[in-house]
Amino acid sequence: MQSNDARLLLHAVVPTLAIGAVAVAVSGAVAGVPGALGAVIGTVLVLLVMGAGLVVLQKTAKNHPQLFQMMGLLLYTVQILFVAVFLIAFKDTTFFDTKAFAFTLLGATLVWIAAQTRGHMKAKILYVEPDSAGTKKAETAGSPT
Template sequence: MQSNDARLLLHALVPTLALGAVAVGVSVAVAGAKGALGAVVGTLLVALVMGAGLLVLQKTAKSFPQLFQMMGLLLYTTQILFVLVFLIVFKDTTLFDTKAFAFTLLGATLVWIAAQTHGHMKAKTLYVEPDSAGTKKAETAGSPT
């Protein structure tokens, strides 16, 4: 993982975990220990699903740049389906408070997306590799007479 990839991951993960900590505090006050567990599960689910997605997308961008857009759409669809399966499996659980889980899941997802967007906007990403521009120029310049 390159340093800018790790930085982008941290820019999204830290605010999400901060929101999760706030959600745990609010959930303890509103729903007790089960609410806190629901908030923790919601935060961890978002961090794992979105973090894994970001890592897969970064690896794809490096290996197969021509597939980047298609992979992004497939990745977001897969993430939504994974969360949907999780929601279906734990629909009637009594292990944790489902309302605290749902609100934390929604809030953490929105915070992750906002922080990731902000991180992308602030990143200094090169669109052209500097070495390839010099090589291309030397090849097309022709030979001096």
Template sequence: MQSHDARLFLRALVPTLVVGALAAVVSALVAGGKGALGAVVGVALVLFVMGLSLVVLQQTAKKYPGLFQMMGLLLYAVQILFVAVFLLAFKDTSLFDTKAFAFSLLAATLVWIAAQARGYMKAKILYVDPEAAEAKRAETAGSTP
């Protein structure tokens, strides 16, 4: 993982963890231990799905840049399917409070997306390699037909 990729990951991870901790505390106060567990499970699901997708997308961009956009769309569909399967598997569970789970899942997802968007806007990632462009310009400067 490149340094700017790690920074983008941390810029999304830290606010999501803070919201997760707040969700766990609020859920514990409102719904008790099962509420706190539901909040922790919801935030953990978001961190797993979003973090894994970010790592896979970064590896795809590095190895197969032509597939980057298609892989992003595919990962979005896989994220939705994975969460849907998880929700179906635990829809009637009594292990944790499902309302606390749902609200913390929603809050963590929104915070992750907002933090990731802000991180990309603040990052100064060049989409053109200046050294390669300079070398190309120097290479073609001497050849006049």
């Protein structure tokens, strides 16, 4: 992973962990241990799904830049489907508080997206390789005189 890729990942993970800690504290105070556990599971799910998606998207951009947009759309669809399957599978659970889980999942996802967007906007990523522009010289047409 390149340094700017790791930096983008870090810029998204730290605020998501912070909001997750706040959600665990609030959910624990409101709904007790099941609420805190639901908030922890929601935060971990967001970190795993969104983090894996960002890593896959960065590897796709590096290896197959022509597939970047299609892969991004496919990736977001798969992420939504994965979370939907998780929600359906655990909708009637008593192991954790589902409301705390759902609100934490929503909040952490929104914070991840906002932090990732901010990280991309502040990143100084070159669009053109500086070495490739200097090595090729333009040839002039016509005969030399």
